[in-house]
Amino acid sequence: MMSIAPDRKLTSRGQERRDELVRYAVTRFAERGYHPTSVAEIVDGIGVGKGVFYWYFSSKEDLLREILREGLLRIRRHQQAAIRNEPNPLRRIENGVRASLEWLSDNTEVMRLVDFAWTEDTFASDLRRGRAISIEDTAKHLRDAMDQGLIAPGDAVTMATAIRGITEEVSRLHADTDADPSTIPADDVVRMVLTGIAG
Amino acid sequence: MMSIAPDRKLTSRGQERRDELVRYAVTRFAERGYHPTSVAEIVDGIGVGKGVFYWYFSSKEDLLREILREGLLRIRRHQQAAIRNEPNPLRRIENGVRASLEWLSDNTEVMRLVDFAWTEDTFASDLRRGRAISIEDTAKHLRDAMDQGLIAPGDAVTMATAIRGITEEVSRLHADTDADPSTIPADDVVRMVLTGIAG
Amino acid sequence: MMSIAPDRKLTSRGQERRDELVRYAVTRFAERGYHPTSVAEIVDGIGVGKGVFYWYFSSKEDLLREILREGLLRIRRHQQAAIRNEPNPLRRIENGVRASLEWLSDNTEVMRLVDFAWTEDTFASDLRRGRAISIEDTAKHLRDAMDQGLIAPGDAVTMATAIRGITEEVSRLHADTDADPSTIPADDVVRMVLTGIAG
């Protein structure tokens, strides 16, 4: 009931505890699913009392939201760092795709949690806006490329969605079959994306 | 815990009841999520007692498995009907994509349930085999196309995965933003797929 | 979360169960207090599972509200039955006081629960209206008596409040010291009330 102030100052020990909870929960949620994983399982797993959980999170739902929020923030940052200062729109798309593949293959657990969150209305609404922004980001590069005559004209939003779909599905398959992030077939994906949008 | 014989003969009224349960459950599961939807909610929703549910399904989990099984069976049939007798491998791929887009836009709820099922290990194992088969189906057409010199050589499995990703992500976005299945930008998708794999 | 329809039809067995729960809870609540009495204690006390409680009541709070509602309804009915058809306003007051003393000494447990409910804002608001009505009922008789010159004029609401206070406090003391309802000093109370208001 008493919600936790989102900007509450934590001691460094407190911050570590919180991170430990998040880390462990992400693993468990991804492994067995959000609902099948109980708060008891999480606190037992790191050997603390139940109260600790509620000292750092106001509810199990709040924990997932935090995980999603932080995860989506990080992937966005990762993408933008890869794109910054790249003048060629096709290169920006390529770099974005590579950054996504990298990040997703390093954070397969978060990806799985996002996939779950899409399946419950409680969480999905939080994700819609993020998706719209992400697709619009890519669509902008596509329109730039069309304007510059680099690719044939077409429906930028559908293309951006397709790119997103390619990136995520390849990451999903890879996550399920191969633990090594370095073996992601990024070049193949990039080639397909770039020829696919060439038109 | 007595399990229900999967091939048990049902009277036509019984079959209708069962379908009614499935239909209503699919809607609710897709809307609010599998776990947040209780068996009580389902039976209340169609105005029957709890016993009815357990007459037709041995458990809530069993119901979801049935939904998934029937759903995946149907989409596979739909795709194969669209491909049958088509000698050109690229046309087979195109027809398969179009069939998937059609089916998914007509069955967005099942799609959402499949997405959920991927997030829990209990169900995910059932899906892995299906995905492998589905990707291998497409990969076979791709290899045929490569052999016939219709497209450049490349990693057929990654390409097939990409095609699957495009198809599903476009369907997801469309399901969330546009209720009308006829407005799926199938031509755009097909163009991107075909040029994307052209190499 | 799913609240119980207040007009839900119960089988006669169901009604008995519900009554059993109410009866036992009233006893326990009165004995040890509302909060110190857990739902587990109640269901264990009558030897049923926890779910039974929530089949009949949507929450522990709901149970208390029901107890209060039914209790206050009954005392009101009891009073009004005692007053009906009595033309003399002083007799109406006397009969009302006697009826209250009777009912309270037969229902000391409910009285204690009402006293508790006054101490928490969640419940108190429900009680204010009831008190206002009850006092106004008595005040009306007092004004009638003043109009008819039976008693000296005065502040009818304060008088009615005083009568209420006398009745309840005598009942409280009696409940704590003497289990036998027949020994309530009703005549003494009535005499004090009647001379007190005479002015």
Next chain:
Amino acid sequence: MMSIAPDRKLTSRGQERRDELVRYAVTRFAERGYHPTSVAEIVDGIGVGKGVFYWYFSSKEDLLREILREGLLRIRRHQQAAIRNEPNPLRRIENGVRASLEWLSDNTEVMRLVDFAWTEDTFASDLRRGRAISIEDTAKHLRDAMDQGLIAPGDAVTMATAIRGITEEVSRLHADTDADPSTIPADDVVRMVLTGIAG
């Protein structure tokens, strides 16, 4: 569980802190109820850590007992100061009633806490003795008055209880409907009490 020595000397700053805790707790307990008010809420409300609470009180229960003890002590003192040196027993009763009304209207929150305490056996036993003494005090004056022929003979204990009931109920109603202590209808109450006992 180390209990706090009840007569422990506190620095003046310590005494202030303790008073601050008591004051704030009384307000919250009266407003929302004893159980719904957590220790965390109290210490947060005055901006100190949890340790502070347990420095001054050995438990939440101990805090309530202290509040009750101090409150009942004060009202008794207030009444006795009002009665001292008054030779006429009826005047003593009148003065006692006026003193009670005054004190209760100035300390409505404590009154509510006492009402709560009556509803849990843990606390009620502490209150029984106090009530018995208080009623016996008044009964003594009544017997004096009877002996002196000032009022008709009657059951002094019931009368004293009635007086207590009047006083408290008028205070309760006033506390809930009118914040201004000066508007208590003390004269009306006194008149009713005096004529009521006259017989």
Next chain:
DNA sequence: AATGAATGAGACTTCATTCAT
């Protein structure tokens, strides 16, 4: 086939209290 009452494990959460710092 169907009902709806019953079960009870187990989920989430609260909170009085303790304790290292």
Next chain:
DNA sequence: TATGAATGAAGTCTCATTCAT
């Protein structure tokens, strides 16, 4: 004295499932 992190028993409530009718 004081803090705030930690404890863990205990509380309320949910819900898949069973079963007498």
